[in-house]
Every structure is written in structure tokens, then in C-alpha cells.
Amino acid sequence: MPVLHTVNKSPYGNQALSSCLRLALPGSHILLLEDGVYAALAGHGAERPLCDYLAHSRVHVLDPDLEARGLSGRNLLAGIARVDYPGFVELCVASSKVVAWF
Amino acid sequence: MPMTRSILFLNRHAPHGSIHAQEALDAVLMASAFEQHIELLFVDDGVFQLLAGQQPQAVGLKNFAAAFRALEMYEVEDLYADREALLQRGIDAQDLLLPVTLLDRPQCAQRLAAADVVLSF
Amino acid sequence: MKFAIQVNSGPYQHQASDSAYQFARAVLDAGHEIVRVFFYHDGVNVATRLATPPQDERNLSELWGRLATESGVELVVCVAAAQRRGIVDGREQHRHGKDSDNIANGFVIAGLGQLIDMALSADRLVVFGD
Numbered sequence: 001m002p003v004l005h006t007v008n009k010s011p012y013g014n015q016a017l018s019s020c021l022r023l024a025l026p027g028s029h030i031l032l033l034e035d036g037v038y039a040a041l042a043g044h045g046a047e048r049p050l051c052d053y054l055a056h057s058r059v060h061v062l063d064p065d066l067e068a069r070g071l072s073g074r075n076l077l078a079g080i081a082r083v084d085y086p087g088f089v090e091l092c093v094a095s096s097k098v099v100a101w102f
Numbered sequence: 103m104p105m106t107r108s109i110l111f112l113n114r115h116a117p118h119g120s121i122h123a124q125e126a127l128d129a130v131l132m133a134s135a136f137e138q139h140i141e142l143l144f145v146d147d148g149v150f151q152l153l154a155g156q157q158p159q160a161v162g163l164k165n166f167a168a169a170f171r172a173l174e175m176y177e178v179e180d181l182y183a184d185r186e187a188l189l190q191r192g193i194d195a196q197d198l199l200l201p202v203t204l205l206d207r208p209q210c211a212q213r214l215a216a217a218d219v220v221l222s223f
Numbered sequence: 224m225k226f227a228i229q230v231n232s233g234p235y236q237h238q239a240s241d242s243a244y245q246f247a248r249a250v251l252d253a254g255h256e257i258v259r260v261f262f263y264h265d266g267v268n269v270a271t272r273l274a275t276p277p278q279d280e281r282n283l284s285e286l287w288g289r290l291a292t293e294s295g296v297e298l299v300v301c302v303a304a305a306q307r308r309g310i311v312d313g314r315e316q317h318r319h320g321k322d323s324d325n326i327a328n329g330f331v332i333a334g335l336g337q338l339i340d341m342a343l344s345a346d347r348l349v350v351f352g353d
Contacts, residue, residue: 003215008239008353019114019146023211034238064245085249092347093224093255099112099214100222100350102231102239107343121264128303129263132335138343219342221229222350 002027002058004095008034008102011046016101021049026056031083031091033062040066042075054079062088108139110217113148117167118158123151124166126223131169134176141180142173143213144202149187154199170200184210224255227345229338231352233265234283235276240269243351244286251294259297259341260287262330264352267305270298270330284327291329298330299337 005024009016017039020030030053032040039050040061050059054077063082066072076082083091092098111130115122133140144152156167173181181202188194188204195204205213214220228247232239243260250257262269274284291298300310309325312332316324326332342348 006349008242008351015146016114022207023145023214025211025215028215034242085245086253088246089249089253089255092226092349095347097217097219098347098349099220100352101114102222102352109339109342125264125304129335129338133339135336136339136343219348221338221342221348222352223231 001094001096002029004028004091004098005030006098006100007032007036007039008100010035011039011044011050017046018049020099020101021053024053024057029058029060029091029095031060031062031088032080033065033088037061037065037069037071040076040080041071042077047077050077060087060091106138107218108141108216109133110141110143110213110220112214112220112222113142113144113151114146115223116147116150117156118161118163122223123148124164126221127166127169129221129223130173130178131176134173134178139180140178141182141213141217142178143182143184143210145184145187145210147187147191149183149191149193152183152198152200152202153193154197156199167199173200182210182213224347225258225345226250226255227258227341227348228260229348229350229352230260230262230266230269231264231350233268234274236265237353239351239353240266240283241281243349244283244290246349246351247290247296251290251296257294257296258345259299259337261338261341262298262300263304263338265308266352267300267308267310270300270305270310270327272325272327274327288327288329299333300326300330301338302332302334305332 011017117123185204230243311324312326
């Protein structure tokens with residue numbers, strides 16, 4: 001079962017996502033939540049490492065946190081799936097363990 | 103608990119500027135009483151926790167890093183640090199307050215993937 | 224499935240203790256079990272009985288307390304972290320000669336062993352922090 005990594009910080013102000021991407025193995029999953037959801041937006045300067053990761057792994061973004069931040073109508077990076085809190089729970093169930101990055 | 107599980111403590115924050123490092127070490131020492139397999143992985147600014155010669159008394163803080171040397175007594179011996187994180191920060195292995203195993207990035211990723219449970223600090 | 228939840232952040236300062244609460248609710252709604260919620264670092268401050276946020280804002284202490292009362296989930300506040308930050312129950316009040324206690328309904332103070340125990344006995348540990 002894949003490892004689920006949770007990232008709750010914006011990629012601009014904090015190293016959490018970049019560190020996660022360096023240590024997450026192919027086939028793992030990342031869930032972006034809280035301020036981490038900003039990384040899901042298409043067309044931002046820091047998207048390359050996340051796009052590279054998407055080529056071999058899965059990225060999810062917590063929809064309520066997108067909505068909270070006025071991002072619901074914006075385009076996300078191709079391949080990123082929106083999940084709600086029940087979906088977050090399901091991701092945990094389907095993973096071998098959860099690693100938090102903050 | 104029927105079988106031994108491995109707990110990995112993921113240390114990513116520098117000491118003293120926040121409580122992460124000190125209270126992580128408290129948790130490690132408690133974990134040592136459970137006779138499970140314990141690993142510590144230091145990445146990002148977490149590698150600064152391992153620097154020798156810290157004098158937190160200079161700012162009125164506790165020298166909790168001295169407890170790192172007690173880990174061996176508690177049979178917590180699997181300490182790993184990201185070699186690249188040390189390099190980026192200009193730290194050599196001889197600058198560290200205790201011996202740790204330096205890992206390259208893929209090896210750090212393997213340790214993280216292999217643990218049964220990860221406590222992030 | 225058995226979940227263990229660790230809350231490392233204080234209320235209002237960061238979103239983590241809110242996210243943890245919503246996650247806990249979703250875990251229970253999905254029919255899973257929560258072994259324990261463990262509050263560490265500034266997360267112990269969620270357990271104050273004395274918070275009085277504005278009426279149009281959520282009261283995190285009460286939300287968590289209500290979750291515990293309704294579902295029987297154990298909310299454990301780390302004793303060492305609580306001592307540092309002044310979250311006190313009756314026993315700690317008397318042990319340390321404090322003039323009152325301030326722990327919110329639904330929370331108990333216990334040792335770090337409870338964190339390790341839940342990490343080992345749950346199927347999934349989920350950490351919320353900053």
C-alpha cells in the first residue's frame with residue numbers, strides 16, 4: 001500500500017513540500033491541505049517538482065481548504081484530484097501509513 | 103503488542119527557535135521504554151540539532167541536546183542524517199555532537215518508507 | 224480501522240487543530256475507531272476551559288470536548304507539555320500548589336507514554352502540526 005504524505009504549508013513560504021517531494025518514493029500519494037493547497041494551482045512558478053512527482057505518483061488536494069481560500073474556481077495542475085474530509089479518511093485507510101510535513 | 107514495530111522520528115526543525123526538537127527528544131526517550139525499534143532521521147534544519155557546542159543557556163534555554171548522548175544508554179542507536187542537508191548547511195560529520203549515519207537522499211527516502219509509523223516533529 | 228491523531232499546534236494560531244477536529248469527525252462518521260487524540264506542543268492549549276472566542280467564531284475547546292462526550296473518544300493532553308504551558312487539572316493543581324485548574328471538559332492529562340502507545344496500537348497515526 002502506498003505511503004500518504006500530508007503537506008500543509010504553502011510552497012512559497014516553507015520547505016515542507018519540497019522536502020516531501022525529495023523523500024517521497026514513486027507510487028506514494030501526497031495530500032495538500034491547509035496552506036498547502038496553494039501548491040495545487042496551475043501556472044505557478046514552483047510547479048515543476050510537483051509535476052515531476054505527478055508523473056509517477058498521486059496528488060490530492062483538500063477541497064474545503066481550496067474553497068476557504070477562494071481557489072475553487074481556479075485551474076489545478078493536471079492530474080491533481082480534489083477530495084473532501086471523507087476522502088481524506090479513505091486515503092488514510094488505503095495507505096500503509098501517513099507522514100506529516102509542516 | 104505481538105511483534106516489534108519500527109517507529110521513525112522525523113526531525114526537520116532547528117533546535118531552540120521552536121519547541122519541536124526538545125519535545126521530540128522527550129518522546130524518543132519515552133519510546134525507548136516500549137522495546138520497539140526506534141530510528142531518528144534528521145533532515146532539513148533538523149540536522150542543526152546535532153551540532154556540537156550548543157550553549158542554549160546563553161539565551162536562557164535548556165541544554166536538552168545533552169540528552170542525545172543518553173540515547174545509547176537507552177539502546178536508541180539508529181540515528182540517521184541527510185548528508186545533503188549537512189552539506190547545504192556547511193556542516194561536517196566532525197561538527198556533530200554524536201556519531202550518526204549519514205545517508206544520501208534515496209537512503210533517507212527508504213528509511214522513511216520502511217518504518218511502520220512516523221512521528222513528525 | 225483504528226486511528227490515532229496527534230495535535231501539535233495550538234488553537235487559532237495555526238489551522239492544524241481545526242483540521243484535526245474535522246478529520247476526527249470524518250473518521251467517526253465513516254465508522255472507524257479513534258484510539259486516542261494526543262495533544263502535544265502548543266496543542267495542549269486546546270484543552271483550556273477558559274477560552275472565550277467571539278460569538279461568531281468556533282470554540283475549539285468546546286468542539287473537541289463535545290466530540291469526546293458524544294463519542295467517548297479519549298482526548299489526552301501531555302502532562303509535561305501541559306505543565307510548561309499551564310494547562311492544569313485538579314490533580315496537577317494540588318501537586319504543584321496552583322490556585323486553580325483550567326482544563327476543559329472531556330480532556331485528561333497523562334504521560335507521553337500514551338502517545339507512543341497509540342502510535343503502536345493504531346492502524347494509522349495522523350499528525351497535525353505546524
